[in-house]
Amino acid sequence: MKDNKFEPKILGIFCNWCTYLAADLAGVSRMDYPSNIRIVRTMCSGRVDPQFVLWGFKNGADGILIGGCHPGDCHYIEGNYKTLRRYLILKRILREMGINEKRLRLEWISASEGEKLQRVVREFTEEIRNLGPISEDRAFKLQLAEHKK
Amino acid sequence: MDKIKGNGEIRVGVYICHCGTNIAGRVNIKEVVEFASKLPYVVVSREYKYMCSDPGQELIKNDIKELKLNRIVVASCSPHLHEHTFRKACEDAGLNPFNFQMANIREHVSWVTKESKEATEKAKAMVRAAVYRVVFHESLERKSQEINPNVLVIGGGIAGISASLVVADSGKKVYLVEREPSIGGHMAKFDKTFPTLDCASCILTPKMTQVKDHPNIELFTYSEIEEVDGYVGNFKVKIRKRARYVDVEKCVGCYACIEACVYKEGKFPDEFNEGLSKRKPIYIPFPQAVPLAAVIDPATCIQFLSGKCKRSCQQACERGAIDFDMRDEIVEVQVGAIIVATGFKTFDPSRIPQYGYGRYQNVYKSIEIERLVNSSGPTGGEVILRDGRKPQSVGIIHCVGSRDKNYNIWCSRVCCMYSLKLAHLIKERTHAEVYCFYIDMRTPGKGYEEFYHKLMEEGVHFIRGKVAEVTDWAITPEEEGKLVIRVEDTLIGVVRRIPVDMVVLAVGLEPQPDADEIRRLLNISCSKEGWFLERHPKLAPVSTFTDGVFIAGACQGPKDIPDTVAQAEAAAAEALSLIDRKKIELEPNTAWIDEEKCSGCHICIGLCPYSAISYNEERKIAVINEALCKGCGVCVAACPSKAAQQRLFLDDQIYAEIEGALL
Amino acid sequence: MAEKAKVAFYWCASCGGCEEAVVDLAEDILQVVDKAEIVFWPVAMDFKREDVESLKDEEILVTFINGAVRTSEQEEMVRLLRKKSKILIAFGSCAYTGGVPGLANSYSREEILSFYYKDGDTVFNPDNKRPTPHFIEGNFAFEIPEFYERVYAVDQVVDVDYYIPGCAPTRKVVKNSIDALFSSQIPPKGSVLGASSRSLCSECPLNETKPEKIYLKSFKRIDKSQPESDKCLLIQGYPCLGPVTRGGCEALCVKANYPCTGCFGPVDGVKDYGAKAISFLSSIIDSIDEKEIEKIIDEGLSNPLAIVYRYSLPKSLIFDTKIKKNGG
Amino acid sequence: MRENRKYFYYPGCSLKGTSLAYEKSLLAVFKYLGFEAPELPDWNCCGATSYMSIDEMSAFSLAVRNLAIAEKEKRDIVAPCSACYMVLNKAKKYVEEYEGVKDVIFKGLEKIGLKEHFKGDVKVRHPLDIFINEIGIENIKAKIKRKLNGVRVFSYYGCLLVRPFTDFDNPRYPTMLDNLVSATGAETIESALKTKCCGGSLTGTLENVGLRLSYLILKEAKRKGAHLIVTVCPLCQFNLEAYQDRMEKIFHDKLGIPVIFFTQILGVAFEIDGKELGFNHSLIYPDILYQKALV
């Protein structure tokens, strides 16, 4: 990838009915966006267990983007609201642990919003690029402190 | 990656698809194949031009047989496109289809990545994710479900009518639901249809009668969808039959009640005539209405307003069809498939104040002109201004509300053609000078361009330019008393002021204002403009992402009558082919409870949107009714003791996939 | 005297509660003494490190380690004991999941030292002294171990065979574990001994007071409210961690009308106790409005980490990493 | 969140000079309606006029200083002059949207110690907006003592008020002024010219062009039988009123149409004394408003 610039690893966990399809649409419409994002699919964003997010960070994700249907549009009626609740608490946990909460982002992107997907992925990738590698976050510094010696 | 236990020997085959140049053009396939071959448990890693082609599938089948593969990964397009194709291939080769995982390296990689190097890296990651995941896959049984053979059609315009007839003719039961008192939709309002200029009612009316008489069609007019429950093959639909205060069965459409109404003549704007004429509180929408039955508008009927009416209408009706105590009624029907044909609405031109609609009485909407030129319309087909004068000059402004980012960005597709039609009819009826103001003439379609030429020969003036404003501000004496159309004529490059007697605004098409409610009821998606979204613009134009729900006509996007009918019959065919399968197999991605783990903490129970989870008092644990489970996994994510789990989306599978993806 | 099984005890960063727990075996402790010969118990007996080193590898049958690892000395001892023991057991929350001292992982070593020896309210340290490993003053050379940047659970330092949960493990749990160890068939490696395989609700006397479905409009804090007795604390709005916490403690705290604080850790299969805890807590919040949800969290759970990671921060996925050999 | 906001009145140069009548009538009407808007302390030029075309940054800096002063007191701004209204809003928008502009401006604000007070929270509003959306037509109707029935009014908006930054009215065919005027009982005239350029900006440089534009508007008013023109903009008011004699000569047409501020006609309906309303500054006195017939 682009040299001498930090290229973050980004994990996308997208719901099958909206955001994953938006990504398909972006593809069909050839809307290019940074290749940093790796997309994993769940049926509903409500399936996203906060453990997945921590697991993602632990496995080297510098940023994680959760994508679900717009409020009221959930294919499963209100799975996305549960996602929202978990997300709001999870951000606080990250903050306390010493991980920049900006590294986790929740977006409502419907099946028709290819552009929005493109825009969000671009923004998010840039934002994370500016934040730098997650290993620089306090939590990981502490975690790896003994290893560094 | 985590050790896996008790899964026996794992043998993974990986297949990378070129998709012609779609993938190969961006992704270095060789490199990815090479990379995949080194991943854990991978026995073979191949590439092929088109994996979805027969030879491509054969490749997989043979390897399964010869190399004893028990896990398959195909890296190609979106699973929404071909997951089912490849699962089938596995099945044919005797491998349980759920030991398959797809990596989306086209929509999510080659098509959205500029740099080949980056694309290749990303493709590797996606493949690794799929391999890591598939290792944790296990054989699953599909549950299959009876399909209810009935079909629901929402919307009684030309689309709904055509679809209903096709389905009904095949011997299947159809429930046709129309919100207005009569079916027919917009088309019923037209006089002629372009380009052939054959009479709209002559071709529509017979179809409407067929619907009425068809033994397999149950018609619900003046009705709306209240609630849709269930899923493909087994929808439960609640229909609200709004009270029309006239019993359709008894009414013969003799107009006696209407004549008897205490209002001597019409007093309220007639919806069907776009308010160009007046109707009484009790009325029949139009002469060819189906059903041909009166309806009472409670908003204007004295009986409903004051309760003190002579009810002369009631007395006038020999068949006693009128019933003021009629109430809305909810009917529940069960269907296997749903066709949505809810149509469009026309753009409201008063949103563009500089065109003067609503301020200048001689500025009309095109749909109003449709009524004016219609022989059964308010003026019996005569084109006259509100003050009774015949216009000597008429300006038709195209693209009103269309192709304009201030209003609607899209082209409404029909305006150019219907403007031409109206130009022709107006000229024919009034011999007035007709000016068409257009941005571009768009006449794609059989005989359309020819029609355009015909009009030019007829001497209609075509001025290329977007109209700036319509004003009564007269500068010169000859402008006095007229409407002046200010426009830059881009062909001669000057700003022109053209005084006319009548201005026709060729308004565009918009999604129905309540399209969003329908969308939510049916769990389908809309494009951001609000048109219903098809599953695939080319390959699945009438399907939606919700199995068993199909779309037809202008609710999917602006289109003319020929296209609408074509699409409607296509939707009907899709619905029929679904129904004739008799059974459908459900994705086995349901959740279940591990009884050894569940502590009966009750957390999951309230979270299930389908009430599929309940508490078992004896065993003191939660249990999931898998027939009701739709597989969202919300309970799984919430379960504090990992007792709730979801097939095809086990924690371990997702952990592995995440780990793999973060290459 | 017949060959008794050799047993060793060692403590790291812990409070001594775990030793107390052993003493609380009271009469039962004598059984243990019959079965086992204690070869190392710094608290109790002075076999020195050299003595342990002189043992054959795996000569010790079982070593019980309580407390988390925070200093170089603790790390070295744990490694040594691992080498000398057939079975190594992480005893109690600190050894198992890092425990309360593990909460320090959201702060740096420097923050701790400077408060303790500099900024603390009562500290009087004009010449700015600081405990220093390998400190030499005149001809006095002192050896104090290095204080690590973070806290490690024992299995982040060495391989652990079994875990005994609890802060501290209750008498019953300790007894069950010991029985399990000396029983005919040894439980599979990695098992958690002595406790239940289900979460606490399964043995909680108040579980039956729950309604079918649980939704919460708010989280209560016990500082300004008093829990009703004999009614599930969760449905009262207290973030009781029973649902996500391994049972086996007989719901002692709940019986004292106090919400479960989660000292027994997660049940099998849960990778991250805290994450799972917030997942279930947030799921039952009864609101779909972002502002309202934020408000609910602010009022009852504004520092969720403090609640859900009381005993397991070092084992949170983020911190769950093995220390490099001789990390210090 | 913004409930019961307080306001500052930002006069700008016009209301202190050529358009004293506007200031007098505005303040009189505010007073009558019990609407409080003290003058913005230590205000400076809004940055309109030549500044905007010569050195945009300086113009923005001038504008934003005023905004910052207001925001410091947690008050919004009422700007009666269309030019001020437009420029203040424009400056705010640019600072919001363009980092570049923001940086420069904030450096400036820092120097004068206003930086920390300015978050862009302040709103710039036109009295017309205030009358319609804060005080409300109904309340105004209720306070009217003298119905102006029979007066035909051409309510003229000018080019600056409604575009491009206005959110309280339709930029292409505004109607709020008409609604307000008709509240007095006067009859308003539909005209496509209500937002056409008054020629003001040209009269100084290309007199014949400028005057022609002004003339077209006056002519339209006359043609539609308006007794007088009511406007919201000091520049329009001045241009349409001051040069009528010259236009009469050039276009051989009899004009003499009074051009007054909307606050003046409101004042009349409220029976506020003519002096307080600044009619003594009128070049063409709107007798019609005081004809007995109306009473």
Add this chain to the structure above:
Amino acid sequence: MEHKITIDPITRLEGHGKIEIFLDEKGNVEKAFLVVPELRGFEIFVKGKPAEDMPIITPRICGVCPTAHHMASTKALDDLYKTQPPSPAKKLREMLYNMFMLEDHALHVYVLGGPDFIVGPKAKKSERNVLGVIQKVGLEVGKKVISMRREIRELMTLLAGKVIHPAWGVPGGVTRGIKKDEKENFVKVAEKGVEFALFTLKVFKDIVLSNKEYVDLILSDAYTHRTYYMGLVDENKKLNFYDGKIRVVDPDGKEYALFDVRNYRDHIAEHVENWTYIKFPFLKKVGWKGFVDGKDSGVYSVAPLARLNACDGISTPKAQEAYEEFYKNLGGKPVHHTLANHWARVVEMIYAAERFLELAKDPEITSDNIRKIPTETPTVGIGVVEAPRGTLIHHYETNEKGYITKANLIVATQNNSARISMSIDKAARNLIKEGKYDEGILNMIEMAFRAYDPCHACGTHSLPGNIPVLINIRNKDGKIIETIKNFE
């Protein structure tokens, strides 16, 4: 040549401690140090946590006296939320607290420190343990001790959730009261407790006080330090473990200070050394003069002896008797002999038991009025109790929502850390001469040390019966040239 003696491990204060003894050229003690090699940082990591969680978190500082931390913390919350528990709740707390003091002291007397005297300092080490005690006083007694402790701890569990670590205290009260039908059992155990405590005093007198040798030992200079003494006293300046004002008496026994714990910062400061993680509290106004005793040195002492020195008597009759007898025999107040702690501890046992009984009988004890729910906005809260091992202070500050912004703790044993070091130093000097060490020194140093019953001096002593001590004598190169140990 320089010698370094390492005695490791002694016992645990926040981890285990070790003693470093440095010898000069002649082989005489140049200096002996107590080194505490561990630290956990509670004050820092409780930051941001909800205040009401402190009674849960802070007991994890010490699993031997969790109840002390739990109670100090809970009282700090009362202060923080500006509320006072209703009288029944206050009584419940004080009862639980005295139950705890009783069983904890019992543990020390019979299992930790006791053997030194009951079996005898010169007795074979193999006998100097609980089993030896049992031989000497009879199996019955041994059983009694064990079961007494168990019964009390079971009742504590019933009331406060867990005995290690309690989950019970909340600002303005407690979460659980005593049900009517449970009361009787408390009274029964309490009566046993009193009887047991008196019995213990008898045993102590029979065996220790009747033995001149022991008494001399207690009175010997090796174990004497003239320091200040600190303890909690009630409004009548009588001994109290749960509540009251902090009183400090000077080496002459005169009241030096009597203050509300809220002002502890005016009186207590902590000295820091480079060679140990523990801090050394001292009397701020007197000042830190190093590890020396006397009126001019801020070094002070806490725990049983200090408490008796610091109070003017005891409110319960039998304990008061014992108290008077104690001073009569030891030559009046104040007593400076470290080993007198053992006797003082027995006196305190009687008080704890009597108080336990009083409260168990109290009609209010079964009331369900156990909580006054706070309404005030929390700001600063400071709480104190007398832990078995001394004055224990918890100090929290929070934001208006009750989340900790600052915490400061003065842990019981810490108060003694300076005097303990001095004792060790003195013992070492007295007992190591010209590089000669007799095995006895190990025992002596042990006794000096154990007398304080340093926090975490764990019950686990009961198995081997003594604190094992080993001395390595190394030369410059760290080579061991001689080793002495007190076990086979």
